[in-house]
Amino acid sequence: MKKICVLSLIGMLLFIGLLARYVCAAEPAAPAPAATIATEEVKDAASEADQKVSLAQVEKSRVVTGDRLYGLAGLWLLIALVIFLIRYQIRDDEKLYQEGYYSKDLE
Protein backbone atom coordinates (compact mmCIF):
# COMPACT_ATOMS: atom_id res chain seq x y z
CA MET A 1 0.00 0.00 0.00
CA LYS A 2 2.72 2.43 1.06
CA LYS A 3 4.67 1.62 -2.06
CA ILE A 4 1.70 2.44 -4.27
CA CYS A 5 1.20 5.75 -2.51
CA VAL A 6 4.81 6.74 -2.95
CA LEU A 7 4.80 5.68 -6.57
CA SER A 8 1.65 7.57 -7.39
CA LEU A 9 3.01 10.60 -5.57
CA ILE A 10 6.15 10.47 -7.71
CA GLY A 11 3.99 10.05 -10.77
CA MET A 12 1.87 13.03 -9.86
CA LEU A 13 4.92 15.18 -9.21
CA LEU A 14 6.38 14.15 -12.55
CA PHE A 15 3.13 15.02 -14.25
CA ILE A 16 2.97 18.41 -12.56
CA GLY A 17 6.58 19.03 -13.49
CA LEU A 18 5.87 18.24 -17.14
CA LEU A 19 2.79 20.41 -17.05
CA ALA A 20 4.73 23.28 -15.55
CA ARG A 21 7.41 22.89 -18.16
CA TYR A 22 4.79 22.97 -20.85
CA VAL A 23 3.02 25.98 -19.40
CA CYS A 24 6.16 27.99 -18.68
CA ALA A 25 7.96 27.10 -21.89
CA ALA A 26 8.82 30.05 -24.05
CA GLU A 27 6.50 30.50 -27.00
CA PRO A 28 7.99 28.67 -29.95
CA ALA A 29 9.36 31.10 -32.47
CA ALA A 30 6.48 31.86 -34.76
CA PRO A 31 7.32 31.13 -38.38
CA ALA A 32 8.10 34.32 -40.23
CA PRO A 33 5.08 35.59 -42.09
CA ALA A 34 5.14 34.02 -45.50
CA ALA A 35 6.04 36.31 -48.35
CA THR A 36 3.14 36.54 -50.73
CA ILE A 37 2.36 38.16 -54.03
CA ALA A 38 -1.05 39.42 -55.07
CA THR A 39 -2.85 37.72 -57.92
CA GLU A 40 -5.89 38.53 -59.97
CA GLU A 41 -8.16 35.73 -61.14
CA VAL A 42 -9.08 35.28 -64.77
CA LYS A 43 -12.54 33.73 -64.64
CA ASP A 44 -15.12 32.56 -67.09
CA ALA A 45 -18.08 34.92 -66.94
CA ALA A 46 -20.51 32.09 -66.19
CA SER A 47 -18.87 30.91 -62.99
CA GLU A 48 -19.39 34.22 -61.20
CA ALA A 49 -23.18 34.22 -61.19
CA ASP A 50 -23.68 31.01 -59.20
CA GLN A 51 -23.18 32.53 -55.78
CA LYS A 52 -26.30 33.75 -54.00
CA VAL A 53 -29.52 31.76 -54.08
CA SER A 54 -32.56 33.97 -54.53
CA LEU A 55 -35.96 33.52 -52.91
CA ALA A 56 -37.45 32.92 -56.36
CA GLN A 57 -35.15 29.91 -56.75
CA VAL A 58 -36.23 28.61 -53.36
CA GLU A 59 -39.87 28.93 -54.38
CA LYS A 60 -39.08 27.06 -57.58
CA SER A 61 -37.51 24.25 -55.55
CA ARG A 62 -40.79 23.85 -53.67
CA VAL A 63 -42.88 23.18 -56.75
CA VAL A 64 -44.45 19.71 -56.77
CA THR A 65 -43.13 18.19 -59.99
CA GLY A 66 -44.20 15.03 -61.74
CA ASP A 67 -40.92 13.33 -60.82
CA ARG A 68 -41.56 13.91 -57.16
CA LEU A 69 -45.05 12.45 -57.38
CA TYR A 70 -43.70 9.40 -59.20
CA GLY A 71 -41.12 8.95 -56.47
CA LEU A 72 -43.82 9.27 -53.83
CA ALA A 73 -46.05 6.76 -55.62
CA GLY A 74 -43.11 4.34 -55.71
CA LEU A 75 -42.61 4.73 -51.98
CA TRP A 76 -46.28 4.04 -51.24
CA LEU A 77 -46.24 1.02 -53.54
CA LEU A 78 -43.31 -0.46 -51.64
CA ILE A 79 -44.87 0.35 -48.28
CA ALA A 80 -48.13 -1.28 -49.36
CA LEU A 81 -46.30 -4.38 -50.55
CA VAL A 82 -44.35 -4.78 -47.31
CA ILE A 83 -47.43 -4.15 -45.18
CA PHE A 84 -49.39 -6.73 -47.14
CA LEU A 85 -46.70 -9.33 -46.52
CA ILE A 86 -46.38 -8.44 -42.84
CA ARG A 87 -50.15 -8.71 -42.35
CA TYR A 88 -50.01 -12.17 -43.89
CA GLN A 89 -47.29 -13.10 -41.41
CA ILE A 90 -49.28 -11.65 -38.50
CA ARG A 91 -52.32 -13.73 -39.47
CA ASP A 92 -50.10 -16.77 -39.48
CA ASP A 93 -48.69 -15.89 -36.05
CA GLU A 94 -52.16 -15.30 -34.67
CA LYS A 95 -53.42 -18.63 -35.93
CA LEU A 96 -50.46 -20.48 -34.45
CA TYR A 97 -50.84 -18.64 -31.19
CA GLN A 98 -54.53 -19.53 -30.94
CA GLU A 99 -53.58 -23.14 -31.48
CA GLY A 100 -51.18 -22.82 -28.58
CA TYR A 101 -47.87 -22.47 -30.38
CA TYR A 102 -45.40 -19.67 -30.11
CA SER A 103 -44.31 -18.95 -33.66
CA LYS A 104 -40.71 -18.20 -32.74
CA ASP A 105 -40.31 -21.65 -31.23
CA LEU A 106 -41.28 -23.32 -34.49
CA GLU A 107 -38.52 -21.74 -36.56
Add this chain to the structure above:
Amino acid sequence: MFNVKKEINERIGLDAIVSLARKKMVPMHRHSAWYYMGGLLLFLCMIQGLTGIMLLFYYKPSAETAYQSIAEIMVNVPYGWLIRSVHHWASNLMIVAAFVHFFSTFFVKAYRRPREITWLTGMALLVVVLFLGYTGYTLPFDERAFFALNVGTDMPGAIPVVGKYMLEFLRGGENVGPQTLNRFFALHVGLLPAALLLIVGVHLLLVQLLGMSVPVSILKKAEAEKKEIPAKPMFPHLLWHDVINCLLLLGLVVTLAVIMPSELGLEIDYLKPAPEGVKPDWFFLWVYQILKWLPTFIAGIEGEVVGIVGLAIAACIIALAPFIDRRSQRGELSPAFTILGIVSLLVFVICTLIGYFS
Protein backbone atom coordinates in the same frame (compact mmCIF):
# COMPACT_ATOMS: atom_id res chain seq x y z
CA MET B 1 -17.49 -23.45 -38.27
CA PHE B 2 -17.15 -20.08 -36.61
CA ASN B 3 -20.55 -19.16 -35.26
CA VAL B 4 -20.90 -15.40 -34.94
CA LYS B 5 -24.15 -15.58 -33.02
CA LYS B 6 -22.69 -18.01 -30.49
CA GLU B 7 -19.49 -16.05 -30.04
CA ILE B 8 -21.35 -12.80 -29.41
CA ASN B 9 -23.82 -14.55 -27.14
CA GLU B 10 -21.01 -15.89 -24.98
CA ARG B 11 -19.74 -12.37 -24.42
CA ILE B 12 -22.81 -10.22 -23.93
CA GLY B 13 -25.46 -12.76 -22.98
CA LEU B 14 -27.78 -12.17 -25.89
CA ASP B 15 -29.88 -15.17 -24.87
CA ALA B 16 -30.91 -13.45 -21.66
CA ILE B 17 -32.18 -10.44 -23.57
CA VAL B 18 -34.00 -12.63 -26.09
CA SER B 19 -35.71 -14.73 -23.44
CA LEU B 20 -36.67 -11.57 -21.59
CA ALA B 21 -38.14 -10.13 -24.76
CA ARG B 22 -40.08 -13.34 -25.38
CA LYS B 23 -41.70 -13.11 -22.00
CA LYS B 24 -42.92 -9.58 -22.64
CA MET B 25 -46.71 -9.68 -22.90
CA VAL B 26 -48.98 -6.82 -23.81
CA PRO B 27 -52.51 -6.79 -22.41
CA MET B 28 -55.18 -6.59 -25.08
CA HIS B 29 -58.34 -4.58 -24.40
CA ARG B 30 -60.30 -1.83 -26.09
CA HIS B 31 -57.80 0.88 -25.14
CA SER B 32 -54.79 -1.10 -26.38
CA ALA B 33 -54.40 1.01 -29.51
CA TRP B 34 -52.90 3.83 -27.41
CA TYR B 35 -49.95 1.58 -26.60
CA TYR B 36 -48.69 2.17 -30.14
CA MET B 37 -48.21 5.93 -29.71
CA GLY B 38 -44.89 5.57 -27.88
CA GLY B 39 -43.44 3.44 -30.66
CA LEU B 40 -44.48 6.02 -33.23
CA LEU B 41 -42.85 8.77 -31.20
CA LEU B 42 -39.65 6.78 -31.00
CA PHE B 43 -39.68 6.30 -34.77
CA LEU B 44 -40.23 10.04 -35.30
CA CYS B 45 -37.35 10.72 -32.91
CA MET B 46 -35.13 8.58 -35.09
CA ILE B 47 -36.22 10.37 -38.26
CA GLN B 48 -35.53 13.70 -36.57
CA GLY B 49 -32.09 12.63 -35.38
CA LEU B 50 -31.04 11.38 -38.79
CA THR B 51 -32.43 14.21 -40.91
CA GLY B 52 -31.21 16.72 -38.32
CA ILE B 53 -27.64 15.46 -38.55
CA MET B 54 -27.94 15.53 -42.33
CA LEU B 55 -29.06 19.16 -42.32
CA LEU B 56 -26.10 19.98 -40.08
CA PHE B 57 -23.81 19.00 -42.94
CA TYR B 58 -24.91 22.12 -44.84
CA TYR B 59 -26.47 24.50 -42.33
CA LYS B 60 -24.23 27.40 -41.30
CA PRO B 61 -25.27 28.65 -37.88
CA SER B 62 -24.55 32.35 -37.94
CA ALA B 63 -26.73 35.37 -38.52
CA GLU B 64 -24.90 36.20 -41.74
CA THR B 65 -25.02 32.73 -43.27
CA ALA B 66 -27.98 30.81 -41.81
CA TYR B 67 -30.61 32.09 -44.23
CA GLN B 68 -28.47 31.67 -47.31
CA SER B 69 -27.35 28.17 -46.28
CA ILE B 70 -30.97 27.06 -45.96
CA ALA B 71 -31.68 28.52 -49.40
CA GLU B 72 -28.73 26.51 -50.72
CA ILE B 73 -30.01 23.34 -49.08
CA MET B 74 -33.35 23.89 -50.80
CA VAL B 75 -31.94 24.72 -54.23
CA ASN B 76 -28.44 23.33 -54.74
CA VAL B 77 -28.12 20.23 -52.57
CA PRO B 78 -29.72 17.16 -54.19
CA TYR B 79 -32.93 16.26 -52.32
CA GLY B 80 -32.20 19.10 -49.88
CA TRP B 81 -35.82 20.28 -50.17
CA LEU B 82 -36.96 16.75 -49.27
CA ILE B 83 -34.70 16.26 -46.27
CA ARG B 84 -35.54 19.68 -44.85
CA SER B 85 -39.26 19.19 -45.43
CA VAL B 86 -39.18 15.73 -43.85
CA HIS B 87 -37.45 17.24 -40.80
CA HIS B 88 -40.12 19.96 -40.71
CA TRP B 89 -43.11 17.65 -41.04
CA ALA B 90 -41.75 14.95 -38.77
CA SER B 91 -41.27 17.60 -36.09
CA ASN B 92 -44.89 18.71 -36.44
CA LEU B 93 -46.16 15.15 -36.30
CA MET B 94 -43.89 14.47 -33.34
CA ILE B 95 -45.53 17.27 -31.40
CA VAL B 96 -48.99 15.98 -32.39
CA ALA B 97 -48.01 12.45 -31.38
CA ALA B 98 -46.52 13.71 -28.12
CA PHE B 99 -49.77 15.46 -27.24
CA VAL B 100 -51.85 12.40 -28.19
CA HIS B 101 -49.55 10.18 -26.11
CA PHE B 102 -49.79 12.63 -23.22
CA PHE B 103 -53.58 12.99 -23.27
CA SER B 104 -54.24 9.27 -23.80
CA THR B 105 -51.95 8.38 -20.90
CA PHE B 106 -53.71 10.97 -18.79
CA PHE B 107 -57.20 9.68 -19.61
CA VAL B 108 -56.40 6.04 -18.83
CA LYS B 109 -54.65 7.21 -15.65
CA ALA B 110 -51.53 5.27 -16.52
CA TYR B 111 -49.63 7.53 -14.12
CA ARG B 112 -50.92 5.41 -11.22
CA ARG B 113 -48.57 3.65 -8.85
CA PRO B 114 -45.90 2.43 -9.69
CA ARG B 115 -45.56 4.56 -12.82
CA GLU B 116 -45.21 8.03 -11.28
CA ILE B 117 -41.64 8.47 -12.46
CA THR B 118 -42.50 7.28 -15.96
CA TRP B 119 -45.20 9.96 -16.02
CA LEU B 120 -42.83 12.68 -14.80
CA THR B 121 -40.17 11.78 -17.39
CA GLY B 122 -42.95 11.85 -19.99
CA MET B 123 -43.94 15.36 -18.97
CA ALA B 124 -40.30 16.42 -19.19
CA LEU B 125 -40.13 14.90 -22.67
CA LEU B 126 -43.22 16.84 -23.76
CA VAL B 127 -41.57 20.07 -22.66
CA VAL B 128 -38.30 19.15 -24.40
CA VAL B 129 -40.15 18.30 -27.62
CA LEU B 130 -42.02 21.61 -27.56
CA PHE B 131 -38.80 23.52 -27.06
CA LEU B 132 -37.11 21.54 -29.82
CA GLY B 133 -39.96 22.61 -32.09
CA TYR B 134 -39.68 26.23 -31.09
CA THR B 135 -35.89 26.49 -31.34
CA GLY B 136 -35.92 24.68 -34.69
CA TYR B 137 -38.48 27.14 -36.03
CA THR B 138 -36.05 30.01 -35.46
CA LEU B 139 -32.97 28.50 -37.09
CA PRO B 140 -33.66 29.60 -40.72
CA PHE B 141 -33.36 33.13 -39.28
CA ASP B 142 -35.93 34.52 -41.68
CA GLU B 143 -38.60 37.07 -40.90
CA ARG B 144 -40.91 34.58 -39.17
CA ALA B 145 -38.02 33.32 -37.09
CA PHE B 146 -37.13 36.84 -36.06
CA PHE B 147 -40.61 37.58 -34.72
CA ALA B 148 -40.81 34.17 -33.08
CA LEU B 149 -37.51 34.93 -31.35
CA ASN B 150 -38.73 38.31 -30.15
CA VAL B 151 -42.12 37.21 -28.88
CA GLY B 152 -40.97 33.85 -27.57
CA THR B 153 -38.10 35.20 -25.54
CA ASP B 154 -40.26 38.05 -24.29
CA MET B 155 -42.68 35.65 -22.59
CA PRO B 156 -40.37 34.25 -19.92
CA GLY B 157 -39.55 37.90 -19.25
CA ALA B 158 -43.02 38.21 -17.70
CA ILE B 159 -42.21 35.67 -15.00
CA PRO B 160 -41.69 37.47 -11.70
CA VAL B 161 -38.16 37.77 -10.25
CA VAL B 162 -36.25 35.34 -12.52
CA GLY B 163 -37.90 36.47 -15.77
CA LYS B 164 -35.38 39.16 -16.58
CA TYR B 165 -32.45 36.77 -16.26
CA MET B 166 -34.16 34.12 -18.35
CA LEU B 167 -34.85 36.63 -21.08
CA GLU B 168 -31.25 37.79 -21.12
CA PHE B 169 -29.99 34.23 -21.02
CA LEU B 170 -32.10 33.26 -24.02
CA ARG B 171 -31.33 36.38 -26.03
CA GLY B 172 -27.68 36.68 -25.12
CA GLY B 173 -28.31 40.36 -24.41
CA GLU B 174 -31.19 42.72 -23.92
CA ASN B 175 -32.37 42.46 -27.50
CA VAL B 176 -32.69 39.72 -30.09
CA GLY B 177 -29.66 39.93 -32.32
CA PRO B 178 -27.21 37.81 -34.27
CA GLN B 179 -25.96 36.30 -31.01
CA THR B 180 -29.44 34.92 -30.23
CA LEU B 181 -29.33 32.60 -33.22
CA ASN B 182 -26.18 30.88 -31.93
CA ARG B 183 -27.79 30.31 -28.54
CA PHE B 184 -30.87 28.79 -30.13
CA PHE B 185 -28.70 26.66 -32.37
CA ALA B 186 -26.77 25.36 -29.36
CA LEU B 187 -30.05 24.55 -27.63
CA HIS B 188 -31.57 22.88 -30.67
CA VAL B 189 -28.69 20.62 -31.66
CA GLY B 190 -26.83 20.31 -28.37
CA LEU B 191 -28.63 20.65 -25.09
CA LEU B 192 -32.18 19.63 -26.04
CA PRO B 193 -31.36 16.48 -28.06
CA ALA B 194 -28.97 15.34 -25.34
CA ALA B 195 -31.69 15.87 -22.73
CA LEU B 196 -34.19 14.09 -24.95
CA LEU B 197 -31.92 11.08 -25.39
CA LEU B 198 -31.23 10.80 -21.68
CA ILE B 199 -34.85 11.13 -20.58
CA VAL B 200 -36.12 8.83 -23.34
CA GLY B 201 -33.64 6.24 -22.08
CA VAL B 202 -35.06 6.43 -18.54
CA HIS B 203 -38.63 6.52 -19.85
CA LEU B 204 -38.16 3.40 -21.99
CA LEU B 205 -36.31 1.54 -19.29
CA LEU B 206 -39.13 2.18 -16.86
CA VAL B 207 -41.74 1.09 -19.41
CA GLN B 208 -39.84 -2.16 -19.92
CA LEU B 209 -39.37 -2.74 -16.21
CA LEU B 210 -42.95 -1.99 -15.19
CA GLY B 211 -44.80 -3.34 -18.21
CA MET B 212 -47.91 -1.81 -19.71
CA SER B 213 -50.48 -0.19 -17.49
CA VAL B 214 -54.08 -1.41 -17.71
CA PRO B 215 -56.88 1.16 -17.23
CA VAL B 216 -58.83 0.93 -13.96
CA SER B 217 -62.14 0.36 -15.77
CA ILE B 218 -60.77 -2.69 -17.59
CA LEU B 219 -59.25 -4.09 -14.40
CA LYS B 220 -62.54 -3.69 -12.55
CA LYS B 221 -64.51 -5.30 -15.34
CA ALA B 222 -62.14 -8.28 -15.46
CA GLU B 223 -62.37 -8.59 -11.71
CA ALA B 224 -66.16 -8.54 -11.76
CA GLU B 225 -66.32 -11.16 -14.49
CA LYS B 226 -63.53 -13.17 -12.86
CA LYS B 227 -61.70 -13.32 -16.16
CA GLU B 228 -58.08 -12.72 -16.95
CA ILE B 229 -57.24 -9.87 -19.26
CA PRO B 230 -56.08 -11.42 -22.53
CA ALA B 231 -52.52 -10.65 -23.56
CA LYS B 232 -50.34 -11.13 -26.62
CA PRO B 233 -46.60 -11.55 -26.80
CA MET B 234 -44.77 -8.41 -27.83
CA PHE B 235 -42.48 -10.40 -30.15
CA PRO B 236 -43.33 -11.04 -32.87
CA HIS B 237 -47.04 -10.11 -32.93
CA LEU B 238 -47.08 -6.54 -31.74
CA LEU B 239 -43.66 -5.66 -33.06
CA TRP B 240 -44.96 -6.36 -36.57
CA HIS B 241 -47.88 -4.04 -35.88
CA ASP B 242 -45.37 -1.41 -34.78
CA VAL B 243 -43.46 -1.88 -38.03
CA ILE B 244 -46.66 -1.39 -40.03
CA ASN B 245 -47.46 1.78 -38.09
CA CYS B 246 -43.97 3.14 -38.66
CA LEU B 247 -44.13 2.42 -42.39
CA LEU B 248 -47.47 4.22 -42.69
CA LEU B 249 -46.05 7.12 -40.71
CA LEU B 250 -42.98 7.26 -42.98
CA GLY B 251 -45.32 7.39 -45.96
CA LEU B 252 -47.33 10.19 -44.36
CA VAL B 253 -44.26 12.26 -43.52
CA VAL B 254 -42.80 11.93 -47.01
CA THR B 255 -46.18 12.69 -48.61
CA LEU B 256 -46.54 15.88 -46.60
CA ALA B 257 -42.95 16.82 -47.43
CA VAL B 258 -43.52 16.31 -51.15
CA ILE B 259 -46.92 17.99 -51.37
CA MET B 260 -46.13 20.86 -49.00
CA PRO B 261 -42.37 21.43 -48.79
CA SER B 262 -41.32 23.68 -45.93
CA GLU B 263 -41.12 27.38 -46.64
CA LEU B 264 -38.42 29.97 -46.32
CA GLY B 265 -39.61 33.47 -45.45
CA LEU B 266 -38.13 36.80 -46.35
CA GLU B 267 -34.71 37.81 -45.14
CA ILE B 268 -34.61 39.63 -41.81
CA ASP B 269 -34.96 43.38 -41.94
CA TYR B 270 -34.37 44.80 -38.47
CA LEU B 271 -36.36 47.95 -39.20
CA LYS B 272 -39.45 46.43 -40.78
CA PRO B 273 -42.66 46.49 -38.72
CA ALA B 274 -44.29 43.18 -37.80
CA PRO B 275 -46.20 41.83 -40.82
CA GLU B 276 -49.97 41.30 -40.66
CA GLY B 277 -51.10 38.17 -38.86
CA VAL B 278 -47.72 37.24 -37.37
CA LYS B 279 -48.31 34.24 -35.11
CA PRO B 280 -46.26 31.60 -33.36
CA ASP B 281 -46.03 28.09 -34.78
CA TRP B 282 -49.24 26.12 -34.20
CA PHE B 283 -48.13 24.28 -31.07
CA PHE B 284 -47.86 27.52 -29.12
CA LEU B 285 -51.00 29.07 -30.57
CA TRP B 286 -53.08 28.10 -27.56
CA VAL B 287 -50.73 30.02 -25.24
CA TYR B 288 -50.75 32.94 -27.67
CA GLN B 289 -54.56 32.97 -27.84
CA ILE B 290 -55.06 32.79 -24.08
CA LEU B 291 -52.60 35.64 -23.53
CA LYS B 292 -54.35 37.69 -26.21
CA TRP B 293 -57.69 37.40 -24.42
CA LEU B 294 -56.40 38.54 -21.07
CA PRO B 295 -56.90 42.22 -20.22
CA THR B 296 -53.84 44.41 -19.80
CA PHE B 297 -54.24 44.48 -16.04
CA ILE B 298 -55.87 41.98 -13.71
CA ALA B 299 -56.20 43.20 -10.12
CA GLY B 300 -53.30 45.56 -10.63
CA ILE B 301 -50.97 42.91 -12.03
CA GLU B 302 -50.01 42.77 -15.69
CA GLY B 303 -52.31 40.42 -17.61
CA GLU B 304 -49.38 38.64 -19.25
CA VAL B 305 -47.85 37.84 -15.86
CA VAL B 306 -51.15 36.44 -14.59
CA GLY B 307 -51.58 34.35 -17.74
CA ILE B 308 -48.12 32.84 -17.72
CA VAL B 309 -48.12 32.14 -14.01
CA GLY B 310 -51.64 30.64 -14.34
CA LEU B 311 -50.60 28.38 -17.20
CA ALA B 312 -47.52 27.31 -15.28
CA ILE B 313 -49.67 26.39 -12.26
CA ALA B 314 -52.07 24.42 -14.49
CA ALA B 315 -49.13 22.58 -16.06
CA CYS B 316 -47.79 21.77 -12.57
CA ILE B 317 -51.15 20.35 -11.48
CA ILE B 318 -51.21 18.05 -14.50
CA ALA B 319 -47.58 17.07 -14.06
CA LEU B 320 -48.19 16.25 -10.40
CA ALA B 321 -51.44 14.38 -11.13
CA PRO B 322 -50.16 11.05 -9.78
CA PHE B 323 -49.58 12.68 -6.40
CA ILE B 324 -52.85 14.61 -6.33
CA ASP B 325 -55.19 11.99 -7.79
CA ARG B 326 -55.65 9.84 -4.67
CA ARG B 327 -58.63 7.92 -6.06
CA SER B 328 -56.65 6.55 -9.01
CA GLN B 329 -53.85 5.63 -6.66
CA ARG B 330 -56.27 3.50 -4.69
CA GLY B 331 -57.34 1.78 -7.89
CA GLU B 332 -60.71 3.48 -8.07
CA LEU B 333 -62.25 5.37 -10.95
CA SER B 334 -61.43 9.06 -10.78
CA PRO B 335 -63.97 11.10 -12.75
CA ALA B 336 -62.64 14.43 -11.46
CA PHE B 337 -59.36 13.92 -13.25
CA THR B 338 -61.09 12.67 -16.37
CA ILE B 339 -63.02 15.94 -16.41
CA LEU B 340 -59.81 17.89 -15.81
CA GLY B 341 -58.32 16.07 -18.79
CA ILE B 342 -61.32 16.79 -21.00
CA VAL B 343 -61.27 20.47 -20.04
CA SER B 344 -57.53 20.73 -20.75
CA LEU B 345 -57.96 18.98 -24.08
CA LEU B 346 -60.85 21.24 -25.06
CA VAL B 347 -58.97 24.39 -24.04
CA PHE B 348 -55.95 23.20 -26.00
CA VAL B 349 -57.88 22.29 -29.15
CA ILE B 350 -60.31 25.22 -29.16
CA CYS B 351 -57.68 27.87 -28.41
CA THR B 352 -55.41 26.42 -31.06
CA LEU B 353 -58.20 26.47 -33.63
CA ILE B 354 -59.31 30.02 -32.74
CA GLY B 355 -55.69 31.15 -32.82
CA TYR B 356 -55.23 29.51 -36.19
CA PHE B 357 -58.33 30.86 -37.90
CA SER B 358 -58.50 34.34 -36.38
Add this chain to the structure above:
Amino acid sequence: MKLKESLLSRRQLITGFITGGLAWLAAYTIYPVAGFLFHKKKIPLPRAVTMSRAEVDMLAPNSAVYFKYGRLPGVLLKTDTGQLRAFSAKCTHLDCIVQYKPDTKQFYCACHEGYFNDTGINTAGPPPRPLDVFELKEEGDKLVLSFQEHNGKTA
Protein backbone atom coordinates in the same frame (compact mmCIF):
# COMPACT_ATOMS: atom_id res chain seq x y z
CA MET C 1 -37.55 -37.60 -58.43
CA LYS C 2 -39.99 -35.18 -56.97
CA LEU C 3 -40.07 -34.26 -53.30
CA LYS C 4 -43.42 -34.69 -51.67
CA GLU C 5 -42.90 -31.71 -49.41
CA SER C 6 -41.39 -28.35 -50.12
CA LEU C 7 -37.96 -27.73 -48.61
CA LEU C 8 -39.04 -24.22 -47.89
CA SER C 9 -41.85 -23.73 -45.42
CA ARG C 10 -44.53 -21.19 -46.26
CA ARG C 11 -43.41 -19.25 -43.24
CA GLN C 12 -39.81 -19.07 -44.38
CA LEU C 13 -40.95 -17.89 -47.77
CA ILE C 14 -43.01 -15.05 -46.34
CA THR C 15 -40.24 -14.07 -43.93
CA GLY C 16 -37.86 -13.97 -46.88
CA PHE C 17 -40.24 -11.80 -48.85
CA ILE C 18 -40.69 -9.42 -45.94
CA THR C 19 -36.93 -9.12 -45.45
CA GLY C 20 -36.51 -8.48 -49.15
CA GLY C 21 -39.30 -5.92 -49.19
CA LEU C 22 -37.87 -4.07 -46.23
CA ALA C 23 -34.42 -4.09 -47.84
CA TRP C 24 -35.90 -2.70 -51.03
CA LEU C 25 -37.70 -0.02 -49.08
CA ALA C 26 -34.48 0.83 -47.21
CA ALA C 27 -32.60 1.19 -50.49
CA TYR C 28 -35.38 3.38 -51.86
CA THR C 29 -35.13 5.64 -48.81
CA ILE C 30 -31.35 5.70 -48.73
CA TYR C 31 -31.09 6.84 -52.36
CA PRO C 32 -32.07 10.48 -51.69
CA VAL C 33 -30.14 10.41 -48.41
CA ALA C 34 -26.98 9.39 -50.24
CA GLY C 35 -27.60 12.00 -52.92
CA PHE C 36 -27.88 14.61 -50.20
CA LEU C 37 -24.78 13.55 -48.31
CA PHE C 38 -22.50 13.10 -51.31
CA HIS C 39 -23.25 16.50 -52.81
CA LYS C 40 -20.09 18.18 -54.02
CA LYS C 41 -20.06 21.93 -53.81
CA LYS C 42 -18.69 23.25 -57.07
CA ILE C 43 -16.09 25.93 -56.57
CA PRO C 44 -14.43 26.20 -59.98
CA LEU C 45 -10.76 27.09 -60.12
CA PRO C 46 -9.98 30.22 -62.09
CA ARG C 47 -8.90 29.71 -65.68
CA ALA C 48 -5.67 31.51 -64.84
CA VAL C 49 -4.31 34.13 -62.48
CA THR C 50 -2.23 37.16 -63.33
CA MET C 51 0.36 39.00 -61.29
CA SER C 52 2.15 42.27 -61.87
CA ARG C 53 5.46 41.93 -63.73
CA ALA C 54 6.95 44.85 -61.80
CA GLU C 55 6.28 43.15 -58.47
CA VAL C 56 7.85 39.93 -59.69
CA ASP C 57 10.91 41.87 -60.87
CA MET C 58 11.43 43.20 -57.36
CA LEU C 59 11.89 39.71 -55.93
CA ALA C 60 15.38 38.86 -54.81
CA PRO C 61 17.11 36.01 -56.64
CA ASN C 62 17.02 32.63 -54.89
CA SER C 63 13.74 33.39 -53.12
CA ALA C 64 10.14 32.28 -53.32
CA VAL C 65 6.74 33.85 -52.70
CA TYR C 66 3.31 32.31 -52.26
CA PHE C 67 0.34 33.25 -54.39
CA LYS C 68 -3.31 32.28 -54.50
CA TYR C 69 -4.69 30.34 -57.38
CA GLY C 70 -8.34 30.36 -56.55
CA ARG C 71 -8.38 28.15 -53.46
CA LEU C 72 -5.07 26.47 -54.25
CA PRO C 73 -1.81 27.73 -52.82
CA GLY C 74 0.97 28.31 -55.36
CA VAL C 75 4.62 29.19 -54.90
CA LEU C 76 6.65 31.30 -57.32
CA LEU C 77 10.40 30.73 -57.28
CA LYS C 78 13.04 33.08 -58.67
CA THR C 79 16.29 31.19 -59.10
CA ASP C 80 19.84 32.57 -58.78
CA THR C 81 19.90 33.21 -62.48
CA GLY C 82 16.58 35.09 -62.39
CA GLN C 83 14.59 32.28 -63.96
CA LEU C 84 10.95 32.05 -62.81
CA ARG C 85 9.24 28.78 -61.88
CA ALA C 86 5.79 28.30 -60.36
CA PHE C 87 4.58 25.22 -58.50
CA SER C 88 1.57 24.15 -56.57
CA ALA C 89 2.63 24.64 -52.93
CA LYS C 90 0.81 21.51 -51.83
CA CYS C 91 3.15 18.68 -50.91
CA THR C 92 2.30 15.63 -53.01
CA HIS C 93 2.46 13.43 -49.92
CA LEU C 94 -0.40 14.65 -47.70
CA ASP C 95 -1.22 18.16 -48.94
CA CYS C 96 0.76 20.21 -46.42
CA ILE C 97 2.16 23.51 -47.74
CA VAL C 98 5.85 23.40 -48.62
CA GLN C 99 8.40 26.14 -47.92
CA TYR C 100 11.52 27.19 -49.83
CA LYS C 101 14.92 26.82 -48.18
CA PRO C 102 17.27 29.26 -49.97
CA ASP C 103 20.44 27.85 -48.34
CA THR C 104 19.95 24.36 -49.80
CA LYS C 105 17.76 25.45 -52.74
CA GLN C 106 15.11 22.97 -51.77
CA PHE C 107 11.38 22.94 -51.12
CA TYR C 108 10.79 21.44 -47.72
CA CYS C 109 7.63 20.06 -46.23
CA ALA C 110 7.64 20.26 -42.44
CA CYS C 111 4.84 17.75 -41.92
CA HIS C 112 6.84 14.60 -42.73
CA GLU C 113 10.24 15.94 -43.79
CA GLY C 114 9.70 15.79 -47.51
CA TYR C 115 12.16 17.47 -49.87
CA PHE C 116 11.86 18.66 -53.46
CA ASN C 117 14.61 20.31 -55.46
CA ASP C 118 14.28 23.69 -57.15
CA THR C 119 12.67 22.13 -60.22
CA GLY C 120 10.00 20.56 -58.04
CA ILE C 121 11.33 16.99 -58.25
CA ASN C 122 10.87 14.97 -55.08
CA THR C 123 14.32 14.13 -53.73
CA ALA C 124 13.90 12.84 -50.18
CA GLY C 125 11.28 11.80 -47.71
CA PRO C 126 7.81 10.41 -48.32
CA PRO C 127 6.50 12.55 -51.24
CA PRO C 128 5.60 10.15 -54.06
CA ARG C 129 5.81 12.52 -57.03
CA PRO C 130 7.09 15.97 -58.06
CA LEU C 131 5.20 19.16 -57.25
CA ASP C 132 2.56 20.15 -59.81
CA VAL C 133 3.87 22.80 -62.17
CA PHE C 134 2.13 25.97 -63.33
CA GLU C 135 2.50 27.27 -66.86
CA LEU C 136 4.03 30.74 -67.00
CA LYS C 137 3.42 33.25 -69.76
CA GLU C 138 4.19 36.92 -70.16
CA GLU C 139 1.46 39.18 -71.48
CA GLY C 140 2.49 42.84 -71.55
CA ASP C 141 3.16 43.97 -67.98
CA LYS C 142 1.42 40.91 -66.55
CA LEU C 143 2.60 37.43 -65.76
CA VAL C 144 -0.09 34.83 -66.51
CA LEU C 145 -0.09 31.56 -64.60
CA SER C 146 -2.35 28.70 -65.52
CA PHE C 147 -2.71 25.18 -64.27
CA GLN C 148 -3.31 22.89 -67.18
CA GLU C 149 -3.82 19.73 -65.20
CA HIS C 150 -6.48 21.11 -62.88
CA ASN C 151 -8.19 23.32 -65.40
CA GLY C 152 -11.94 22.85 -65.30
CA LYS C 153 -11.67 20.77 -62.16
CA THR C 154 -12.90 22.00 -58.82
CA ALA C 155 -11.05 22.54 -55.60
